[in-house]
Amino acid sequence: MKARPWVGILAFQGDFAKHQEVFAKLGCLTQLVKSSWQLANIDCLVIPGGESSVIDRFIKSQQIADPIKEFATKKPVWGTCAGMIMLATQVENDPGLTPLGLLDITVDRNGYGRQFDSFVDDGEFTVNGKNQKLEMVFIRAPKVSSIGEGVQVLGKCRKEPVIVQQGKVIATAFHPELTKSAKFQQYFLSLL
Amino acid sequence: MLADKDYQLKVGLAEMLKGGVIMDVTNAEQAKIAEDAGAVAVMALERVPADIRKAGGVARMAAIEKIEEIQRVVQIPVMAKCRIGHFAEAELLQELKVDFIDESEVLTPADEENHIIKHPFKIPFVCGCRNLGEAMRRINEGAAMIRTKGEAGSGNIVEAVRHLRMIYGEIAALKKLNSEKMKKLAKEMRVPMELLKKTAQLGDLPVPNFAAGGIATPADAVLCMKLRAQAVFVGSGIFKSSNPQVVAKAIVTAVGHYDDPAIVLQASRSLGEAMPGLEISKIPKDEQLQYR
Numbered sequence: 160m161k162a163r164p165w166v167g168i169l170a171f172q173g174d175f176a177k178h179q180e181v182f183a184k185l186g187c188l189t190q191l192v193k194s195s196w197q198l199a200n201i202d203c204l205v206i207p208g209g210e211s212s213v214i215d216r217f218i219k220s221q222q223i224a225d226p227i228k229e230f231a232t233k234k235p236v237w238g239t240c241a242g243m244i245m246l247a248t249q250v251e252n253d254p255g256l257t258p259l260g261l262l263d264i265t266v267d268r269n270g271y272g273r274q275f276d277s278f279v280d281d282g283e284f285t286v287n288g289k290n291q292k293l294e295m296v297f298i299r300a301p302k303v304s305s306i307g308e309g310v311q312v313l314g315k316c317r318k319e320p321v322i323v324q325q326g327k328v329i330a331t332a333f334h335p336e337l338t339k340s341a342k343f344q345q346y347f348l349s350l351l
Numbered sequence: 352m353l354a355d356k357d358y359q360l361k362v363g364l365a366e367m368l369k370g371g372v373i374m375d376v377t378n379a380e381q382a383k384i385a386e387d388a389g390a391v392a393v394m395a396l397e398r399v400p401a402d403i404r405k406a407g408g409v410a411r412m413a414a415i416e417k418i419e420e421i422q423r424v425v426q427i428p429v430m431a432k433c434r435i436g437h438f439a440e441a442e443l444l445q446e447l448k449v450d451f452i453d454e455s456e457v458l459t460p461a462d463e464e465n466h467i468i469k470h471p472f473k474i475p476f477v478c479g480c481r482n483l484g485e486a487m488r489r490i491n492e493g494a495a496m497i498r499t500k501g502e503a504g505s506g507n508i509v510e511a512v513r514h515l516r517m518i519y520g521e522i523a524a525l526k527k528l529n530s531e532k533m534k535k536l537a538k539e540m541r542v543p544m545e546l547l548k549k550t551a552q553l554g555d556l557p558v559p560n561f562a563a564g565g566i567a568t569p570a571d572a573v574l575c576m577k578l579r580a581q582a583v584f585v586g587s588g589i590f591k592s593s594n595p596q597v598v599a600k601a602i603v604t605a606v607g608h609y610d611d612p613a614i615v616l617q618a619s620r621s622l623g624e625a626m627p628g629l630e631i632s633k634i635p636k637d638e639q640l641q642y643r
Binding site: 170171172173174175176177193208209210212213216217220240241252253255268269273274275277278279296298299334337 | 356359360363364366367368369370371386387389390391392426427428445448450451473474475603604607608611
């Protein structure tokens with residue numbers, strides 16, 4: 160890993176500024192990404208939380224889906240919440256959406272319900288066989304409803320898989336960027 | 352106050368809406384149009400503000416069936432308005448599981464002295480404001496998002512601009528105050544000193560700040576974003592225009608690319624007729640919604 164990795168954050172809509180804050184605190188350089196040329200110099204990409212239907216619309220209008228897929232063949236990509244939906248191969252409850260298909264999972268958009276059902280809870284995060292506790296914030300979160308063969312489950316909360324990884328593509332149903340702990344971000348940077 | 356878990360979830364949802372467009376809709380069909388155009392959330396209403404203004408009389412929370420009809424057809428968050436101070440309407444909206452409650456001056460106020468104490472609710476609230484004092488009081492009562500009041504239903508952006516400039520001007524001035532003067536200001540604003548301190552430290556409101564009231568074109572929305580609004584509410588501007596689908600898409604594109612005039616220009620072509628606008632000085636003061 161470089162001394163100061165360059166983290167790109169897809170910035171059409173959502174809480175991209177929160178992600179930017181956390182990575183800046185960790186000493187990374189950050190680049191907000193709205194156009195495919197901005198993928199050229201970054202070391203990894205984050206697809207933030209927000210509304211997947213909105214992010215999907217911008218990905219289509221900016222024709223950035225193929226460049227992201229190409230990027231993901233070489234460098235780490237992390238999606239949170241709406242970002243997890245965008246990375247999936249299949250999405251339930253969202254017929255108009257075209258996910259990127261970088262992570263062999265099926266997700267149910269708003270699978271945990273409406274805002275009334277949003278919650279904060281401690282979950283488990285397993286790195287290199289070591290279990291750690293992690294505070295997890297779920298906001299109108301997507302639920303992983305099925306997992307393909309090559310996908311590893313690195314985290315669980317309330318018995319559901321909430322951190323999944325396939326190669327260098329990783330997704331969280333919750334929002335590490337909204338809590339004080341940067342354990343997850345550090346793990347993501349270790350994939351570089 | 353700012354640390355508890357419920358509050359974290361409320362502000363968290365507001366964070367997720369940043370960079371988006373929240374659209375007023377009055378039925379399922381409009382809600383679907385809004386979602387397809389890229390709305391980040393819809394506001395379920397009986398009438399859009401321009402029609403509330405025309406109809407006169409008492410404007411209340413939307414009918415239950417209206418809200419449910421809209422909840423059924425979209426996946427994006429559904430917001431709804433209650434009257435200022437009407438915590439019983441807010442309780443109904445929470446039972447309905449709307450995703451956000453707007454304690455709104457667009458409806459006829461139910462209490463001229465008190466706003467709702469919003470902390471006990473599980474559902475987040477957004478409140479309008481014209482200046483820093485109003486914003487601080489609403490945040491102190493538990494609002495998880497602030498929006499400008501602007502002048503709803505006017506199609507005139509001037510008041511939203513005034514309110515954005517006022518808030519950020521006051522925050523800039525706040526940063527220069529010594530603690531004695533800040534204490535005095537906190538007393539005048541009737542809010543804890545701690546809240547003012549935090550705001551001064553951040554150089555911004557401690558919760559997301561969106562623009563609302565009078566946005567009618569993509570360029571109006573861009574103006575608000577450049578004046579540091581983090582997202583926009585569009586009320587009458589979409590469904591009172593001659594081509595709602597096109598205008599809705601154009602405003603979504605403009606907000607996402609507010610820093611790129613070439614894309615905003617492209618989005619602003621062939622929009623048809625915008626909603627008719629009202630000169631603010633021609634609206635009698637007692638009919639202006641922002642003073643509620």
